[in-house]
Amino acid sequence: MSGGERPDPLEERELASESVFEGCLLKVRRDRVLLPDGKQGVREYIRHPGAVAIVAQLPDGRLIFERQYRYPPRRAFLEIPAGKIDPGEDILACAVRELREEAGYRAARWTHLGVMHPCIGYADERIELFLARDLSHVGSALDEGEFLELLTLTAEEASAAVHDGRITDGKTIAALFRALPLLAR
Amino acid sequence: MSGGERPDPLEERELASESVFEGCLLKVRRDRVLLPDGKQGVREYIRHPGAVAIVAQLPDGRLIFERQYRYPPRRAFLEIPAGKIDPGEDILACAVRELREEAGYRAARWTHLGVMHPCIGYADERIELFLARDLSHVGSALDEGEFLELLTLTAEEASAAVHDGRITDGKTIAALFRALPLLAR
Numbered sequence: 001m002s003g004g005e006r007p008d009p010l011e012e013r014e015l016a017s018e019s020v021f022e023g024c025l026l027k028v029r030r031d032r033v034l035l036p037d038g039k040q041g042v043r044e045y046i047r048h049p050g051a052v053a054i055v056a057q058l059p060d061g062r063l064i065f066e067r068q069y070r071y072p073p074r075r076a077f078l079e080i081p082a083g084k085i086d087p088g089e090d091i092l093a094c095a096v097r098e099l100r101e102e103a104g105y106r107a108a109r110w111t112h113l114g115v116m117h118p119c120i121g122y123a124d125e126r127i128e129l130f131l132a133r134d135l136s137h138v139g140s141a142l143d144e145g146e147f148l149e150l151l152t153l154t155a156e157e158a159s160a161a162v163h164d165g166r167i168t169d170g171k172t173i174a175a176l177f178r179a180l181p182l183l184a185r
Numbered sequence: 186m187s188g189g190e191r192p193d194p195l196e197e198r199e200l201a202s203e204s205v206f207e208g209c210l211l212k213v214r215r216d217r218v219l220l221p222d223g224k225q226g227v228r229e230y231i232r233h234p235g236a237v238a239i240v241a242q243l244p245d246g247r248l249i250f251e252r253q254y255r256y257p258p259r260r261a262f263l264e265i266p267a268g269k270i271d272p273g274e275d276i277l278a279c280a281v282r283e284l285r286e287e288a289g290y291r292a293a294r295w296t297h298l299g300v301m302h303p304c305i306g307y308a309d310e311r312i313e314l315f316l317a318r319d320l321s322h323v324g325s326a327l328d329e330g331e332f333l334e335l336l337t338l339t340a341e342e343a344s345a346a347v348h349d350g351r352i353t354d355g356k357t358i359a360a361l362f363r364a365l366p367l368l369a370r
Contacts, residue, residue, distance in 0.1 A: 010254035010261050010332050021206040021213055023229040026307060028206055028213060033256060036332045044208040045257035046231070046307065069195035070305040071218060072230035076195050077305055114350045116358065119303045119310070120255040120262055122211060122231065126353075147195050147221045162362055168311075170303045170355035177347055177362050 010036055012043070020044070048125035052095040053082035053171040055113070055179040056105060056132040062152035063183075064103050064135075065172075069147065078151075078161065079169040080176075082127070091128045099132055103150060104140030107132035111182065116174035129175045131182060155183045195221055197228070205229070233310035237280040238267035238356040240298070240364040241290060241317040247337035248368075249288050249320075250357075254332065263336075263346065264354040265361075267312070276313045284317055288335060289325030292317035296367065301359035314360045316367060340368045 013034040021028035027047040056064040069076045083098035113129035161167040198219040206213035212232040241249040268283035298314035346352040
């Protein structure tokens with residue numbers, strides 16, 4: 001996608017960068033950039049450490065989902081287990097940790113499905129997608145202030161739930177897109 | 186998904202809300218919330234006006250894509266035409282406008298594919314997904330400071346590009362998930 005050796009003609013170059021908000025969760029930066037036409041522009045965006053999301057398949061073929069209340073859009077969502085990458089943490093180690101903490105399972109077989117970018121317009125976040133199989137139950141350990149309900153769907157039910165609008169979460173849809181061909185039994 | 190008449194046991198209730206950053210693009214709020222266990226928590230999030238994204242199919246069956254540099258992740262992405270909803274703007278009117286401005290087409294046949302939520306952890310943004318068919322070329326008119334390259338992919342090429350990681354943009358993957366069954370010819 002990038003132009004190899006040549007600079008990308010669409011590239012925007014950083015001229016200056018400043019932190020404009022440092023919260024508990026969100027870090028916001030404002031940069032002055034050089035646009036392709038030689039003019040200058042302003043870009044405001046979230047710095048994010050990255051995350052993982054996991055399609056986890058039980059021995060009976062069903063997939064693990066969570067119902068979790070998401071305050072910004074003010075409703076509960078049907079989504080797959082996911083979580084932020086700790087500083088310096090390996091992405092697979094993070095996926096193993098999140099699947100255990102949120103759903104209470106470990107997996108003997110892991111497949112990296114690739115990466116997705118949830119909101120390229122105003123965040124640098126990337127989410128590493130995994131498929132976890134050969135699960136065994138070990139018990140969950142939710143973080144303080146984390147609340148969720150676990151449920152399972154077959155691959156067909158999950159696909160239908162995207163199509164009828166019961167699943168609208170971007171990372172969950174992207175992970176299912178990548179995982180579904182691998183789940184054919 | 187919500188519990189009907191009964192309050193959702195996972196719900197987090199707003200106790201206080203304040204604006205902590207108002208930029209040109211980003212509006213950030215910090216709320217104090219009541220958690221399901223009766224404790225209090227803090228939620229920081231982006232307020233976003235919402236957006237549209239359009240799978241646009243040319244008469245020969247090919248789909249319109251854009252290659253656009255996205256400053257936050259610092260690379261160009263392969264994505265479908267999309268844009269923010271103006272205050273009070275109808276979502277279909279917005280989709281018609283964005284398809285014309287960014288790609289230079291109008292469509293005689295529009296299908297609403299549903300909604301997706303790109304980053305439920307820290308933004309209230311929802312993206313309304315559309316399928317546009319029976320296109321005719323009318324010429325584009327990009328906004329000031331907007332730069333992109335247009336290209337086309339068949340539905341099969343687009344699906345393959347998600348699977349091989351050339352398409353990683355969340356809204357594009359979600360829109361393709363919803364549109365692909367309707368594009369079978």
